Amino acid sequence: MSTTVEGLVAPNPPRTAGRPPALTFALRIIGPVLLLAAWYAATSSGALTKDVLAGPQDVIATFGELWADGQLPEALRVSVTRAGLGLVLGASTGLLLGVVSGFTRLGEELVDSSMQALRAIPFLALTSLFIVWFGIEEASKILLIGVACTFPMYVNVSSGVRNVDRKVVEAARSFGLGHLAIAREVVLPGALPSIFAGLRLSTTLSVIALIAAEEINVTAGLGYLMARATDYLRTDILALCVLLYAVIGLLADLALRLAERFTMPWRKAVTLR
Amino acid sequence: MSLAVRTTGLRKVFGDRAVLDGVDLEVRRGEFLALLGASGTGKTTLLRILAGLDAATGGSVLVPPVRTVVFQEPRLVPSKRALANVIIGQGRAARAKGLAALAEVGLSGHADAWPATLSGGEAQRVALARALVREPELLLLDEPFAALDALTRLHMQDLIAELCARHRPAVVLVTHDVEEAILLADRIAVLREGRFVTDLTVRLDRPRDRTDQDFVELRRRLLADLGVDTHAGAAP
Ligand SMILES: Nc1ncnc2c1ncn2[C@@H]1O[C@H](COP(=O)(O)OP(=O)(O)OP(=O)(O)O)[C@@H](O)[C@H]1O
Ligand SMILES: [Mg+2]
Numbered sequence: 001m002s003t004t005v006e007g008l009v010a011p012n013p014p015r016t017a018g019r020p021p022a023l024t025f026a027l028r029i030i031g032p033v034l035l036l037a038a039w040y041a042a043t044s045s046g047a048l049t050k051d052v053l054a055g056p057q058d059v060i061a062t063f064g065e066l067w068a069d070g071q072l073p074e075a076l077r078v079s080v081t082r083a084g085l086g087l088v089l090g091a092s093t094g095l096l097l098g099v100v101s102g103f104t105r106l107g108e109e110l111v112d113s114s115m116q117a118l119r120a121i122p123f124l125a126l127t128s129l130f131i132v133w134f135g136i137e138e139a140s141k142i143l144l145i146g147v148a149c150t151f152p153m154y155v156n157v158s159s160g161v162r163n164v165d166r167k168v169v170e171a172a173r174s175f176g177l178g179h180l181a182i183a184r185e186v187v188l189p190g191a192l193p194s195i196f197a198g199l200r201l202s203t204t205l206s207v208i209a210l211i212a213a214e215e216i217n218v219t220a221g222l223g224y225l226m227a228r229a230t231d232y233l234r235t236d237i238l239a240l241c242v243l244l245y246a247v248i249g250l251l252a253d254l255a256l257r258l259a260e261r262f263t264m265p266w267r268k269a270v271t272l273r
Numbered sequence: 274m275s276l277a278v279r280t281t282g283l284r285k286v287f288g289d290r291a292v293l294d295g296v297d298l299e300v301r302r303g304e305f306l307a308l309l310g311a312s313g314t315g316k317t318t319l320l321r322i323l324a325g326l327d328a329a330t331g332g333s334v335l336v337p338p339v340r341t342v343v344f345q346e347p348r349l350v351p352s353k354r355a356l357a358n359v360i361i362g363q364g365r366a367a368r369a370k371g372l373a374a375l376a377e378v379g380l381s382g383h384a385d386a387w388p389a390t391l392s393g394g395e396a397q398r399v400a401l402a403r404a405l406v407r408e409p410e411l412l413l414l415d416e417p418f419a420a421l422d423a424l425t426r427l428h429m430q431d432l433i434a435e436l437c438a439r440h441r442p443a444v445v446l447v448t449h450d451v452e453e454a455i456l457l458a459d460r461i462a463v464l465r466e467g468r469f470v471t472d473l474t475v476r477l478d479r480p481r482d483r484t485d486q487d488f489v490e491l492r493r494r495l496l497a498d499l500g501v502d503t504h505a506g507a508a509p
Binding site: 004007013 | 278335
């Protein structure tokens with residue numbers, strides 16, 4: 001400060017420029033790296049023997065092996081397709097019902113109570129029933145994942161749609177936009193943050209539901225790999241599959257967060273004024 | 274007399290455009306400054322820097338520690354009743370002061386109202402009470418009446434004049450309305466192309482009369498500074 005005046009202070013505005021990206025990245029990566037190091041230390045020191053948990057280097061070797069002989073790509077393809085189809089099915093159902101119930105009074109009265117009741121059913125309890133209804137092939141698996149993914153989407157979307165600024169909706173209505181146009185032009189963009197929140201929860205759940213679904217008579221997929229590894233006590237394959245489930249979840253989440261940036265450019269430009 | 278605001282060489286750059294380009298401003302304690310300028314000249318930008326909400330790109334800023342803002346919209350917390358909004362962050366002990374502030378803006382009866390049920394003018398008066406209850410040394414007003422109808426606006430102008438005369442904070446009022454500036458201010462500054470092109474003291478007796486010859490003359494001069502041609506007789 002070049003000058004001072006008695007009783008006056010320099011204002012202390014919030015810092016807008018964040019940390020340098022490199023530092024942010026380093027801070028983010030510390031946790032995962034520490035976890036990996038601990039895993040490595042525990043297995044290579046012999047505290048965890050191979051029949052309990054294989055070390056990271058074994059898991060990497062196994063990954064190379066299974067990838068090369070084609071087992072892993074095939075298993076991944078099958079499992080990701082199941083989870084993906086289930087997610088698309090469930091998330092679009094949840095989106096549709098959520099918009100209907102959040103946007104119209106009638107829709108809420110018709111849809112909400114039954115959705116809330118169905119939501120109370122743990123989807124895992126449906127596994128056997130779905131086998132009876134839809135057989136042991138792909139259909140029952142995808143439907144199970146779909147059901148699991150519907151509800152987080154529904155809950156988030158309906159509340160997001162309900163929270164869209166009613167003044168803006170009213171303004172749009174006064175300009176002669178119909179229900180559909182308002183839903184498309186105002187409500188959906190306004191509810192996008194909640195839609196993405198729902199989608200991220202649904203994505204996580206789709207992987208969980210995938211594991212449950214792959215308990216049903218599997219002949220392919222990550223679940224199949226795991227079932228066989230259990231028979232032979234291959235903890236390296238088991239650890240690998242567990243990690244792959246996590247990686248699938250992480251990648252999906254990453255993709256969604258990128259999509260969030262692209263579909264909501266106005267959020268980056270927010271200035272409070 | 275001691276100062277309430279001092280900026281020297283204040284700059285604010287957005288992208289490659291300097292919206293404020295070397296602003297030197299001094300406001301004395303208890304002084305009422307009106308800030309005029311066409312749309313987009315950086316009035317809000319300057320006010321936000323004085324409030325400590327945004328950082329300047331360059332230059333120095335000195336302001337008192339206690340300063341409050343009334344924004345163009347009320348910005349009340351929708352989940353709190355009017356009184357709770359006024360004393361927000363001050364604890365229940367401030368209730369009496371809050372009620373007094375609401376009474377000053379003529380809203381004693383609305384202490385328990387939800388913000389959504391208040392009219393535009395009422396909500397803005399609650400925002401004014403919220404700014405006053407903190408007994409600011411510097412009160413920053415960013416077009417606080419812009420969204421109000423002409424009649425409510427006149428009432429609000431009287432109210433501001435009265436409250437400022439009583440509490441004597443230093444005031445910076447951003448406005449588009451030249452008459453409003455002349456009615457209320459001790460001093461008027463016009464911002465253009467990043468700097469003050471005019472900075473004059475209003476030497477009219479209060480209460481000021483819009484039909485007074487000097488008033489009309491001053492108004493014409495300021496409009497000219499703003500780049501408005503008054504020969505057509507166009508009122509703002
Ligand atoms: N965050 C930002 N990013 C880029 N440009 C900005 C930003 N904030 C303000 N500006 C620009 O700075 C200029 C000054 O803005 P400011 O809001 O201070 O104007 P103003 O004088 O208050 O206008 P008005 O009278 O219309 O309220 C405008 O041209 C605006 O486009
Ligand atoms: Mg402005």
